[in-house]
Each structure stands twice: as C-alpha cells, then as structure tokens.
Amino acid sequence: MPRRKGNFWFAIGDSPWNKPLRLALAAVLLLAAVLAGLWLRQYFSAGLQPQSLTACYVHGEHMRLYFRDFAPENIDLQAQDGTVYRFATDSRALNEGMTWIDMPDGLYRLSGDSLTLKAAPGYAQEGYSLTRRGCNRHWRLYGSRGDLFLFLSTVEELPEDVYDVIIDAGHGGEDSGAVNGSLRESDFNLQASLYMAELFRQAGLKVALTRDGDYSVGQEGASAGQVDPYIAGGRVDTVYNSGAKYLISNHLNASSYGNCRGYQVYSSVRCDNRWAELTAAAWRKAGMAANDDFTGLVENGAYKRYTREDPQTGSDYYYILRECGGLATSPRRMLAAGTREERELFAGAEALLLEYCFIDNDQDLAFWQEHWQALVKAAVDAALEYWQL
C-alpha cells in the first residue's frame, strides 16, 4: 500500500504497535477534550474569569479592594522576582487592609484567591504612605493589559499639599466648647494641638492643623450650631485636602454635674481598637484614670459610639470620625467642596477623638494643668508606636 505522506495515522500504519498506539492517542485526545470542557464550564460558571475592580478605598495607610460578586479571602501581590506578599481580607476593620510598610519598592501583580484581578482600562489611583526614616513611599494602583498592578517607589519628599498627619484642635472662636469658670476647652485644645504638632514634627512627620489660632474653622465668627464642617475650609474639607493618613482631634470633656473624671478615647466603629488601646494605656501610665461611665465603652476608657438614630448602619456618632474616614454621610456636600463623589466613602484619615480629662471637674482640671504636656506626649508616643515609626 502506498504511504500517504503527511498523514499521521498512516505514518504509524506499518508499526506493530499500530493498534494500541492509536487507541492510546484517541484516549489522550478524549481526556484532553473532557478536561478542556470542564475547565471552560468552570471558567464561565464558577468565576474563574478575571475579576474586575469596582472600588479601592484607602483608610489611613491601609488599602481595601472591592469587586462585584467576588470577595477574595486573600489578595496576593507578586513581585517581579516571584516573591508573594499575601494579605488576608477577612477582617471588616478598615484599618486591617493591605499596607506597604514591610514591602520593598518594585512592581507587583495582584491576584485574589489565585484569580487574575483587573481594572477598567485607564484606571489608576495613587497616594503616599507616612514619612519613615525621612522618606515616603509613593504607591500607584493601575490596570494594564488585563492585569492589576501596584507600583511602589521611594520618594525623598511629599508633594507640597500632602501631609502625614492632621491635628484638630476642637471648637474655637465663638465655640468655646466646655468651660470651667473663665477657662475654655477651645484654648486648652489649641495649646495641646500646637504642642502635639511640635512633637510629631520632631519625629520627622509632616503635620497639618485644622486651626492654629482662636477662630471657627471655615466660618469666622459663626456660633457652634452654625458651623458647617463641609464647606470649603471647614473641618471635613480641611482634613481631606491635607491628604493626611491620620487625624487626631483634641478635646476636654464635661459632664452634667461636674462629677465625672478621667480620659476617654474614641475611635471609629469601622476600625479595630488597637490605636485607642495603646493611647489609653499610655495615659494610665501617665497617671490619668479611665472614665468608663458613658455610652459606647469598649474597655478601659476606650469607646466606640454609634449614631443614636440607627445603630445598625454602623456609622460613628462623632462626625469627625465618621465624615473624615469611616462613612461619609454627606458626600454631595463634599463633592460641592470638590472632594469626593462616593455615597459610601470608606476612605480618608484614620482618626482618634481624644478627651483628655473633664474640664468641669476641679481635680481633673488641676491634674491637666500640671501634667498636660505629659498627657500629650503619651498620646504622641502611642500613635508613633501604632504607626510603626
């Protein structure tokens, strides 16, 4: 029989292994077809296709990624040398997201539970981490050729309008806050904030203040009830414009009868309690006792207080925690101020609201007047520890 060249089946036709070999090849082809079919079925039905990024929120120095109908348990960042940095994403706490503190500069490709992650063409978001050892990390998250990448690079200096931390001296101007005789909370808050700014600058950080004098933030001469934190130059607007990763709002407390004593530390209901715990412990060491008398107590003078109207929504009672980092409830007003457009804004500065003592309690006031610098220093040291500086 003439051999027909180019036909594989006839090429092996003369071999004594003819029959078994044909059978084996047919079996392999069949198996491959079945496996390909199964893979395709899984690809289209069980979500093996690349997942598209729908939102990226940066809270403090922590980033969280959101996808439509997909919540990965882990996100892997693979460096060009093959090293993989894995971040568990099971925590709901906003300060438990991905952070670059322990990662070297370079390009990383992202995947979630082994699936390819991608972003819309042209998508890019960027920012900076805290100043560490005189340098900052610039990060850029972007989509390219069907993949999602993160690029980290060290920069010598932050841009002019970007800060590490912003300190808020509560009240000011017509709004004195709590009082004891002629002594005003707003004055003590300013004194504490200016000293706090000095200490953070000594630690190498770039510091902004919401106010550095006795005036209403954003609305000169307005009374407390009239002050709108969303307007241009208002507290919320000022915090976002600073680009700061962290915010500390300084206050002194007051109670109805002047019979309460001790410190309170408020952190966002959307964060875990670590930063507040460190601050509370530092204050106890500095000689101030915890006040555990109020709504929202977690433990040892550390509080998480929900809005009275709807405790189920999980938003913070204090606007400075809620609107500047946790859950912005008035983004339209912020948009008007040129800030953000998302309805739910799980992004911004991670914040603490500090109540150092009760100004209307004479013993607390006396302790504050003698030891206020030690208490401010204790809060600064706790923050530096929390920020791993």
Ligand SMILES: [Zn+2]
């Ligand atoms: Zn206050």
